[in-house]
Amino acid sequence: MARIDVFLDLVVKQGGSDLHLVAGNPPRIRLNGDSYTVKYRELGSKETQELIDEITPGHVMAYFEEAGNADFAYDLEGISRFRVNIFRHHGGVGAILRAIPTDIKSMQQLGLPPILKNLSRQRKGLILVTGPTGSGKSTTLAAVVDTINQERKGHIITIEDPVEFIHRNKNCLVSQREVGFHAKSFSQALHSAMREDPDVILVGEMRDLETVHLALTAAEMGVLVIATLHTNSAAASVDRIINVFPPGEEPFVRTMLSTSLCGIISQQLIRRADGKGRVAALEIMVNSSAISNSIREGKTDQLENIIQGGGMQGMQLMDTALLRLVDAKVIAGDQAYLHCKNKTQFAHLQDTLEISDEPSVAG
Numbered sequence: 001m002a003r004i005d006v007f008l009d010l011v012v013k014q015g016g017s018d019l020h021l022v023a024g025n026p027p028r029i030r031l032n033g034d035s036y037t038v039k040y041r042e043l044g045s046k047e048t049q050e051l052i053d054e055i056t057p058g059h060v061m062a063y064f065e066e067a068g069n070a071d072f073a074y075d076l077e078g079i080s081r082f083r084v085n086i087f088r089h090h091g092g093v094g095a096i097l098r099a100i101p102t103d104i105k106s107m108q109q110l111g112l113p114p115i116l117k118n119l120s121r122q123r124k125g126l127i128l129v130t131g132p133t134g135s136g137k138s139t140t141l142a143a144v145v146d147t148i149n150q151e152r153k154g155h156i157i158t159i160e161d162p163v164e165f166i167h168r169n170k171n172c173l174v175s176q177r178e179v180g181f182h183a184k185s186f187s188q189a190l191h192s193a194m195r196e197d198p199d200v201i202l203v204g205e206m207r208d209l210e211t212v213h214l215a216l217t218a219a220e221m222g223v224l225v226i227a228t229l230h231t232n233s234a235a236a237s238v239d240r241i242i243n244v245f246p247p248g249e250e251p252f253v254r255t256m257l258s259t260s261l262c263g264i265i266s267q268q269l270i271r272r273a274d275g276k277g278r279v280a281a282l283e284i285m286v287n288s289s290a291i292s293n294s295i296r297e298g299k300t301d302q303l304e305n306i307i308q309g310g311g312m313q314g315m316q317l318m319d320t321a322l323l324r325l326v327d328a329k330v331i332a333g334d335q336a337y338l339h340c341k342n343k344t345q346f347a348h349l350q351d352t353l354e355i356s357d358e359p360s361v362a363g
Helices: 004-014 045-053 058-067 114-120 137-151 186-193 209-220 234-244 247-260 289-296 300-308 318-327 333-339 347-352
Strands: 018-022 028-031 034-037 069-076 080-089 092-100 125-130 155-160 173-178 200-203 224-229 261-271 278-286
Touching (some): 004 069, 058 069, 125 137, 125 247, 137 200, 137 224, 209 234, 224 234, 234 247, 234 261, 234 300, 247 261, 247 289, 261 289, 261 318, 261 333, 278 300, 278 318, 289 300
Parallel strands (some): 125 224, 125 261, 155 173, 200 224
Antiparallel strands (some): 028 034, 080 092
16 A cells, blocks of 8 residues: 555545645645645655655656656545646655546536536537636546447547546447557547547547647547537637637638537536535537537627527526526525626625635644
8 A cells, every 4th residue: 555545545535636745845635626734744855756656657757757747547446546647846746636536427416407418419529628627527528428328339439648537338338548658649549549430539638739620520520529628618618729720720610610519518616505515617508500600700709698698508608507506505605706707797796705714634
């Protein structure tokens, strides 16, 4: 048993999402979005390095020595799986370990709206799940893939860095590939996947022009592509994809995206009013004739108005989702104010803002 396992076990038992080990500091755990200090001594650079060495595979350590940072997955049997990032900093080395639940929750268990199941039943096209780091994108993606795995008979290929949720074969054959270990890059793995008779391809992150281009091409060729972006709204996601390409190619890309896009789910994780975990607030855009025309004509500034008026099609803006969660007493008004876009609309809720002392987590 590696010594770091004691801290990881604490993360899971406390219901935390991340463990932070940074030389020169005591360990910290992220609980419900906030980072708390573990009651433990300050970790020296040598001790932190030793904790990291115990769980880092040889090929990852070789890359880390050259690049100064690296990603990999670590399985703690019987407890959880963790996505690990190791890095160098001014005080030595550090590691952030994010807990990945062993069990994949269904859309119903996550409280996701029915429109997501409808999107998962598409046979071709592009579905984007977007949001900042730590917004629950991987959990939503896992639920979507698991739904497809149960309902269809086909071949699902996931391309991740690293592989997070482990999908077992149900009605589908599932092939999971890890960038840096099974392939050199997302684009290389995606190019290869097109020759592997896929029905569904999950792309962990669209980082560059080649990956975005290949994803759009695959979606147009009859594959259902599910991918992520680090954007905060549906409109920003459309702009991000278009702006990746050189200016001269924008009209072509807008046309391609307008026909291949199925929908965009943009999400944030918000602390529950009862303090028992967090809940996802979702902005949802479903491709319609109005959405398609706006994308093709470069009028992405109109997308928010179309989403606002598209409730009958399952669409909603982020601020609408937040208001519904407040009305249902799932989240408090102060949390809605902190995460909303239109602060004026939520101004009456800011009076509930409170700042509490930071508790320590017992180690």
